[in-house]
Amino acid sequence: MAVDKDVLEMLRTETDYTGLGLDWLTPGTDWGVKSEPGRKGLTLDEINKSTYGEVPDYSSNFTARPRGAAMRPEAPRLGIRLQNKSEVWASTIAMLYEEAQARQWSSARDIPWGELTQLPDDLELAMCQLCTFLTQVEFIAGDLPGRFVKEISADHMEAGLFIATQIMDEARHEDVFRKRALANGGGLLQAGPGAVGLLQVTDYTEMTTLLHLVAEGFVQSLFRMGELIANNDAEKKIFRLAAQDESRHVALGDTHMKYLIETQPERKEEIHHYLDRQEGLLGTTQAGLTAGGQSAESLAILLGGGKDKIDAGYQKLLAVRKRQINEYMHRLEVIGLGDRRERMNPDMKQFLDPVRN
Amino acid sequence: MTTQHDAAEGDLAPEAAAPHDLSATTAPERPKPDFPWMRVPTQRGMKPAIGPQGLRLEDVDIDTYGDVPDRWPYRNDTPRGAFPSGSVGLAASYSIFDKVEVWSDNVRALYEDAIRDRWSSATDVPWDTLQPYPEHIERAICQICTEMSEQAYVTVQIFSSWLEKISYGFHEVKNFLATQIFDNARHVEAFRKRALANGGGLGIESPGIFHRGPAASMKFTELVIITNLIRAPFSLVVLETLKRIATSDAERVLYSNVVRDLQRHIDYGIGHLQFVISREPAMVEQIHAWLSRGEFLLVADQRRDQPLNEALILLLGKDSESGRAALEELRRTWVAYYLNRLADARLYDRLTKLTPELARFVPEGVEMPNTVSMRPPVADPVFA
Numbered sequence: 030m031a032v033d034k035d036v037l038e039m040l041r042t043e044t045d046y047t048g049l050g051l052d053w054l055t056p057g058t059d060w061g062v063k064s065e066p067g068r069k070g071l072t073l074d075e076i077n078k079s080t081y082g083e084v085p086d087y088s089s090n091f092t093a094r095p096r097g098a099a100m101r102p103e104a105p106r107l108g109i110r111l112q113n114k115s116e117v118w119a120s121t122i123a124m125l126y127e128e129a130q131a132r133q134w135s136s137a138r139d140i141p142w143g144e145l146t147q148l149p150d151d152l153e154l155a156m157c158q159l160c161t162f163l164t165q166v167e168f169i170a171g172d173l174p175g176r177f178v179k180e181i182s183a184d185h186m187e188a189g190l191f192i193a194t195q196i197m198d199e200a201r202h203e204d205v206f207r208k209r210a211l212a213n214g215g216g217l218l219q220a221g222p223g224a225v226g227l228l229q230v231t232d233y234t235e236m237t238t239l240l241h242l243v244a245e246g247f248v249q250s251l252f253r254m255g256e257l258i259a260n261n262d263a264e265k266k267i268f269r270l271a272a273q274d275e276s277r278h279v280a281l282g283d284t285h286m287k288y289l290i291e292t293q294p295e296r297k298e299e300i301h302h303y304l305d306r307q308e309g310l311l312g313t314t315q316a317g318l319t320a321g322g323q324s325a326e327s328l329a330i331l332l333g334g335g336k337d338k339i340d341a342g343y344q345k346l347l348a349v350r351k352r353q354i355n356e357y358m359h360r361l362e363v364i365g366l367g368d369r370r371e372r373m374n375p376d377m378k379q380f381l382d383p384v385r386n
Numbered sequence: 387m388t389t390q391h392d393a394a395e396g397d398l399a400p401e402a403a404a405p406h407d408l409s410a411t412t413a414p415e416r417p418k419p420d421f422p423w424m425r426v427p428t429q430r431g432m433k434p435a436i437g438p439q440g441l442r443l444e445d446v447d448i449d450t451y452g453d454v455p456d457r458w459p460y461r462n463d464t465p466r467g468a469f470p471s472g473s474v475g476l477a478a479s480y481s482i483f484d485k486v487e488v489w490s491d492n493v494r495a496l497y498e499d500a501i502r503d504r505w506s507s508a509t510d511v512p513w514d515t516l517q518p519y520p521e522h523i524e525r526a527i528c529q530i531c532t533e534m535s536e537q538a539y540v541t542v543q544i545f546s547s548w549l550e551k552i553s554y555g556f557h558e559v560k561n562f563l564a565t566q567i568f569d570n571a572r573h574v575e576a577f578r579k580r581a582l583a584n585g586g587g588l589g590i591e592s593p594g595i596f597h598r599g600p601a602a603s604m605k606f607t608e609l610v611i612i613t614n615l616i617r618a619p620f621s622l623v624v625l626e627t628l629k630r631i632a633t634s635d636a637e638r639v640l641y642s643n644v645v646r647d648l649q650r651h652i653d654y655g656i657g658h659l660q661f662v663i664s665r666e667p668a669m670v671e672q673i674h675a676w677l678s679r680g681e682f683l684l685v686a687d688q689r690r691d692q693p694l695n696e697a698l699i700l701l702l703g704k705d706s707e708s709g710r711a712a713l714e715e716l717r718r719t720w721v722a723y724y725l726n727r728l729a730d731a732r733l734y735d736r737l738t739k740l741t742p743e744l745a746r747f748v749p750e751g752v753e754m755p756n757t758v759s760m761r762p763p764v765a766d767p768v769f770a
Contacts, residue, residue, distance in 0.1 A: 060525075070506065071513045095539070104591055107601055130508065161468050192546065218424070336421065
């Protein structure tokens with residue numbers, strides 16, 4: 030439906046509006062859509078109605094045309110390459126986007142920095158070393174998905190919008206861990222190998238597999254145990270808020286992978302291949318965070334309560350790693366890759382709990 | 387277990403023979419950890435003060451940590467101020483290592499301001515105050531929202547793709563760009579929500595000519611000039627104009643919040659251009675070339691954008707004549723605002739190089755300033 034015929038006729042013929050074409054008043058798009066705010070306000074789910082809510086399985090929209098808008102045949106293309114919904118979509122994506130909008134926080138104001146206490150040197154330096162590692166790798170988790178946004182069709186815009194929230198979250202994480210390192214007299218310490226290797230991915234699903242399913246999942250498990258690492262309320266809040274953000278990223282990865290495997294089961298082996306590669310790396314480099322190197326040492330000191338208690342700290346670190354790996358296995362089962370249990374890298378598999386009957 | 391050796395049989399690799407006893411005796415001694423990372427020569431002892439607005443980047447990026455080098459030396463993700471890893475690993479995808487390509491002195495404050503000023507389109511816009519409009523007016527608003535949403539999505543796409551090119555040494559810039567990307571994501575859905583909330587619908591996509599500006603930018607400064615200094619001021623002036631005729635708090639809040647976001651993006655553009663000009667005065671002609679490209683693209687887009695032009699005419703006038711006059715006034719306001727922002731960036735002579743379609747909006751009798759201390763004598767628009 031478009032503008033009432035009589036009104037259009039009046040606009041075109043009355044002296045007041047002569048000279049205007051007004052063809053655009055009848056663009057052929059859905060008209061009469063009215064959306065009311067729901068319990069969480071006017072969310073994307075509330076406005077995804079009629080044709081505007083119909084997300085095509087395959088997009089032939091190569092311009093920036095918003096989903097549901099009328100097309101101009103002459104509009105230039107913009108390099109859209111990810112045309113299949115299954116390549117970028119997740120059933121939760123609109124909800125996760127709104128969650129991200131609702132749960133933004135400020136590293137400047139929402140962390141009780143005044144609660145930072147003077148720490149023994151070994152604990153302060155261990156926290157600073159951990160923060161050096163985290164501030165080093167967090168940008169990668171924004172830069173990498175950012176690479177793919179320009180290839181995502183506006184028909185699947187929620188996927189692009191979610192990544193924008195992740196870019197914001199990761200920038201804030203880079204910032205908050207840097208602030209923690211610089212706020213209490215410690216400073217940044219030794220940079221490690223970092224996470225540059227992640228930038229070598231060439232495919233969106235490869236990115237989601239390595240970044241969301243594995244790397245961020247491991248970091249999330251660690252952040253959720255922040256109570257054990259933190260020395261004061263400021264640090265506890267940092268880990269709690271960062272874990273909340275990571276949970277969204279991990280949820281996006283899980284639900285995307287689940288959707289992909291349901292719609293393109295032929296890609297399962299390809300995903301196993303990515304996991305083979307990443308699990309191998311996790312067992313051998315600092316990217317494992319809890320597996321070795323200065324980040325593991327600093328974690329062991331923090332978990333043990335001092336460098337003289339590092340052996341006790343390592344015992345706790347093993348428990349953290351066990352939890353990371355079992356939570357990872359749980360995610361794999363949820364998305365339909367339960368057979369990963371048999372194929373997992375032995376360095377990780379040794380931490381798996383037995384299957385529950 | 388013991389392995390017997392018979393030298394007479396000629397063991398070809400005696401040194402590889404198994405040891406006589408494989409049973410465990412004592413656990414291998416693990417070397418006592420030495421924690422060399424605790425002794426790296428980075429700066430210690432800072433105690434930044436927490437200001438009234440919390441602990442901001444400006445508060446912690448001080449001394450050696452606040453020292454942004456003109457050329458960043460590391461190819462990987464080494465944070466600025468950390469002690470670099472002794473081993474050479476993979477180089478990242480970064481291709482921007484020169485501060486002049488991305489820097490703006492206000493970037494730290496703008497990052498923190500963006501987070502302070504965050505808003506949610508779902509809950510911070512009082513959508514239930516929207517009032518019904520005559521159908522053609524609703525359609526006009528929806529057409530503008532369609533194009534605003536589309537433009538914002540392109541900004542999200544293109545800026546996101548540049549992040550992996552900017553090296554870690556300029557982390558404040560990456561931080562700020564994250565906020566600009568995030569802001570634009572919100573604009574994508576906020577304008578879409580407005581179009582779909584009040585009994586309307588989406589209109590026609592834009593001609594898409596201007597999108598080539600950001601999408602085909604080959605240098606980051608070019609991208610910033612075209613997006614933050616050409617397009618953003620136009621959007622800002624349109625929204626300030628619409629705010630005056632809005633009939634609901636929902637629209638007023640929506641437009642005001644987006645304007646506040648755009649203002650930060652423009653401020654970054656000004657700061658960046660100012661930095662480029664101060665460091666590399668020879669770049670001025672290059673900057674003019676980029677400005678010309680952006681202006682041409684926007685003018686070409688607008689010339690073909692009958693839906694947008696007529697939507698503004700319908701909204702701003704009570705008839706086509708007054709609507710056209712109001713659209714002309716809007717463009718005049720935009721050109722004045724644009725020229726003055728360039729002057730803020732210490733680019734004073736754009737007046738003489740404006741694209742002809744824009745030059746006609748410059749008030750008669752305006753002269754070029756003759757010293758760099760002057761701003762062009764264009765009245766700066768005052769927005770309510």
